[in-house]
Amino acid sequence: MNKQEEFNQTSNSEKVYNIINLGPTHPATHGIFQNILKMDGEIIMEAEPTVGYIHRAFEKLAEHRPYNQVTPITDRLNYCSSPINNMGWHMTVEKLIGCEVPKRAQYMRVIIMELSRISDHVICTTIIGQDTGATTGFLYFFQMREKIYEIFEEICGARLTTNIGRIGGMERDFNETVWKKLDIFLKEFPEFLSEFQRLIERNRIFMDRTIDCGPISAEKALAYGFTGPNLRAAGVDYDVRVAMPYSSYEDFEFKIPIGQNGDTYDRFMVRIEEMWESISIIKQAIEKMPEGPIHADVPEFYLPDKEDVYSKMEALIYHFKIVMGETDVPKGEVYHSVEGGNGELGFYLVSDGGRTPFRLHFRRPCFIYYQAYPEMIVNGLLSDAILTLSSLNVIAGELDA
Amino acid sequence: MVSNEMTLQLKEKVENLINAKFPNALISTSLEYDFPVFELDKSQFLEVMTFLKNDSQANFGFLTTLCGLHFPENGDKEFGMMYQLHNLNSNERIRIKVFMPKEDMKINSLTQLWPTANWMERQEYDFFGFKFIGHPNLVRILNMDEMNYFPMRKEYPLEDGSRDDKNDKMFGR
Amino acid sequence: MSTIDIKPENKPEGLEGAGFFATSLEKVVGLARANSLWPLPFATSCCGIEFMATMASHYDLSRFGSERLSFSPRQADLLMVMGTISKKLAPVLRQVYEQMAEPKWVLSMGACASSGGIFDTYSVLQGIDRVIPVDVYIPGCPPRPEQVLDGILKIQELSKSEGLRMRNSPEYKAKLALYGIE
Numbered sequence: 001m002n003k004q005e006e007f008n009q010t011s012n013s014e015k016v017y018n019i020i021n022l023g024p025t026h027p028a029t030h031g032i033f034q035n036i037l038k039m040d041g042e043i044i045m046e047a048e049p050t051v052g053y054i055h056r057a058f059e060k061l062a063e064h065r066p067y068n069q070v071t072p073i074t075d076r077l078n079y080c081s082s083p084i085n086n087m088g089w090h091m092t093v094e095k096l097i098g099c100e101v102p103k104r105a106q107y108m109r110v111i112i113m114e115l116s117r118i119s120d121h122v123i124c125t126t127i128i129g130q131d132t133g134a135t136t137g138f139l140y141f142f143q144m145r146e147k148i149y150e151i152f153e154e155i156c157g158a159r160l161t162t163n164i165g166r167i168g169g170m171e172r173d174f175n176e177t178v179w180k181k182l183d184i185f186l187k188e189f190p191e192f193l194s195e196f197q198r199l200i201e202r203n204r205i206f207m208d209r210t211i212d213c214g215p216i217s218a219e220k221a222l223a224y225g226f227t228g229p230n231l232r233a234a235g236v237d238y239d240v241r242v243a244m245p246y247s248s249y250e251d252f253e254f255k256i257p258i259g260q261n262g263d264t265y266d267r268f269m270v271r272i273e274e275m276w277e278s279i280s281i282i283k284q285a286i287e288k289m290p291e292g293p294i295h296a297d298v299p300e301f302y303l304p305d306k307e308d309v310y311s312k313m314e315a316l317i318y319h320f321k322i323v324m325g326e327t328d329v330p331k332g333e334v335y336h337s338v339e340g341g342n343g344e345l346g347f348y349l350v351s352d353g354g355r356t357p358f359r360l361h362f363r364r365p366c367f368i369y370y371q372a373y374p375e376m377i378v379n380g381l382l383s384d385a386i387l388t389l390s391s392l393n394v395i396a397g398e399l400d401a
Numbered sequence: 402m403v404s405n406e407m408t409l410q411l412k413e414k415v416e417n418l419i420n421a422k423f424p425n426a427l428i429s430t431s432l433e434y435d436f437p438v439f440e441l442d443k444s445q446f447l448e449v450m451t452f453l454k455n456d457s458q459a460n461f462g463f464l465t466t467l468c469g470l471h472f473p474e475n476g477d478k479e480f481g482m483m484y485q486l487h488n489l490n491s492n493e494r495i496r497i498k499v500f501m502p503k504e505d506m507k508i509n510s511l512t513q514l515w516p517t518a519n520w521m522e523r524q525e526y527d528f529f530g531f532k533f534i535g536h537p538n539l540v541r542i543l544n545m546d547e548m549n550y551f552p553m554r555k556e557y558p559l560e561d562g563s564r565d566d567k568n569d570k571m572f573g574r
Numbered sequence: 575m576s577t578i579d580i581k582p583e584n585k586p587e588g589l590e591g592a593g594f595f596a597t598s599l600e601k602v603v604g605l606a607r608a609n610s611l612w613p614l615p616f617a618t619s620c621c622g623i624e625f626m627a628t629m630a631s632h633y634d635l636s637r638f639g640s641e642r643l644s645f646s647p648r649q650a651d652l653l654m655v656m657g658t659i660s661k662k663l664a665p666v667l668r669q670v671y672e673q674m675a676e677p678k679w680v681l682s683m684g685a686c687a688s689s690g691g692i693f694d695t696y697s698v699l700q701g702i703d704r705v706i707p708v709d710v711y712i713p714g715c716p717p718r719p720e721q722v723l724d725g726i727l728k729i730q731e732l733s734k735s736e737g738l739r740m741r742n743s744p745e746y747k748a749k750l751a752l753y754g755i756e
Binding site: 024025027031052054055061073075079123138139142149397400 | 616622623663692693696698
Binding site: 051052055057059060061063064095096222223224225236238243244332333334335337344346348350359361363367368370371372400401 | 433434436438462463464465466468470471483485489492494496515516517519520521524528541542543544545552553559
């Protein structure tokens with residue numbers, strides 16, 4: 001018997017339903033989400049989400065930009081883990097032009113992607129803490145995100161919208177400071193993480209709030225197209241890094257944590273465990289880091305050295321062509337997916353041989369699994385709905401494209 | 402990494418499966434990088450998709466993504482829908498395509514097979530104006546309801562008409 | 575025992591003597607307003623994440639007297655618009671602005687809110703100043719937290735110096751009328 005039936009039996013008077021408009025700018029929703037809820041007291045009877053409040057027309061915009069200029073757009077898809085989106089896009093184009101990236105660049109990419117996965121999960125887990133009333137976790141653990149920002153800043157110059165890497169490899173090698181900061185991060189982060197875990201994981205209040213809150217079964221999750229940590233929390237071990245390895249992920253040893261019930265607690269725990277795995281992957285990548293070039297030999301796509309531009313004719317021509325967006329790419333259509341912070345982030349690219357993508361479709365995990373949200377919160381409490389939303393880690397930028 | 406041979410084998414396998422059950426459904430097949438691509442006849446589209454999902458040999462139980470395509474110079478095949486299916490057990494992925502002319506942009510909805518198709522199809526309706534037959538709630542999802550055109554079609558401009566500061570003087574166009 | 579060197583806020587001009595200090599009411603009110611701004615974060619996208627970083631322990635916005643975020647527009651003094659505002663969201667933003675009580679300031683954070691940024695597309699509002707008046711723009715995509723702090727300090731200067739009667743002046747009403755706001 002669910003809560004609603006229980007309630008029906010105890011009350012004899014005629015039902016009065018309330019309509020609540022949750023959002024679009026509700027403080028507890030961390031982004032622009034609107035849900036029109038039909039409430040029976042504290043219990044949600046129906047929910048109808050409205051999306052599209054920050055629709056920015058990524059797909060149309062990409063059709064009007066040269067390939068290297070699409071990267072900044074991908075930054076703004078899932079802005080909590082922009083480097084993963086950047087890398088996914090680079091790898092898509094590399095697949096299209098048939099370019100093999102050197103091992104060193106691949107390992108560097110792995111380090112960056114795992115760092116950004118951690119930063120994504122830090123946001124999600126601390127926000128779950130915040131929504132259950134544990135503000136300490138947010139204020140304390142968020143410092144670690146600053147450390148990751150500092151590393152990104154050292155690599156590419158930007159904190160959040162990174163535009164990191166280039167088609168064909170990386171724009172520059174890691175410098176001394178990056179290695180130093182990485183070392184410090186790898187030493188500090190496990191302490192912070194285990195302290196955060198100790199603070200929250202077995203906390204009675206937290207467990208009572210999150211266990212059985214917004215659950216989804218594995219069958220339902222698959223039918224709704226869940227991927228990533230949310231699917232794994234429901235007990236399906238699908239991870240793009242393992243299923244379709246890219247960027248040398250097959251070289252590393254790591255576990256895929258899975259949950260059982262697909263509730264908020266499981267989603268939280270899966271993310272915590274994934275952070276531990278990410279740390280281990282970064283350590284392995286640093287240990288195995290091969291020497292060698294940091295980019296493939298694709299002069300039509302990879303900007304030449306500044307010195308060469310000033311002294312060599314060819315380099316100058318390529319520089320001009322890349323900067324002005326006048327590089328033609330082969331015809332074809334290609335799909336490439338990476339394991340983003342929230343699931344399978346796919347790029348479906350159709351090229352007609354021109355200078356801009358003919359059609360670029362993003363498979364945005366948030367958009368796909370957010371449609372299961374009404375089903376997950378119905379028959380639950382309003383406060384659980386907030387928690388479910390933050391544990392799904394729906395990012396408005398990715399949701400609305 | 403999915404090797405070319407495996408893709409080829411997969412292509413032949415699925416081709417045989419579809420041909421055995423629906424002899425007229427396949428229009429063409431091809432290989433695009435690591436994906437076998439099957440172009441289907443629109444009239445049998447839903448039946449083939451149901452078969453691909455439920456058949457124990459095909460078993461493509463996961464709808465990865467779907468999207469609309471617009472080729473203005475393709476005549477009768479001006480608009481197309483692309484679907485990607487994934488068999489999570491054997492880790493095989495295929496791509497299905499269906500083309501249609503501009504006058505007849507109707508195609509069966511997949512919402513009864515996969516609930517996840519609901520919003521994705523609404524998005525493609527919003528972008529291109531496909532009419533999905535059997536969709537429970539086919540209204541705009543991302544854009545405003547007042548919008549009176551389908552912005553992703555190639556003939557419509559990207560830019561917002563309200564900007565007056567972007568003139569040739571400033572941008573050298 | 576160490577003594578903490580407390581530096582008081584710069585005093586406004588006035589008469590000072592033993593046990594008293596006299597100045598105009600306007601200046602005192604301005605001082606009070608400036609150091610207890612209640613911001614309403616209207617965070618939509620990437621800039622919202624940078625705002626979270628500004629709020630968090632590393633940059634600590636509360637050092638500047640903006641500790642108390644007000645999520646209700648009725649009690650907010652400062653509307654911080656952070657991130658892309660689409661045409662679909664523009665009426666919501668305007669409604670939030672109208673619900674705020676005077677005196678109110680608007681801070682537009684990031685390229686998207688200020689001008690549409692890289693998203694010159696059919697669905698994006700090309701700058702929030704098309705629907706509401708803006709006091710301070712912060713450039714950047716997204717701006718660094720330091721820039722956000724600087725923007726808030728600029729708002730504080732504005733509120734310190736604007737005077738008590740500004741909001742009743744015909745010029746201010748004329749400006750609002752341009753946006754069709756009563």
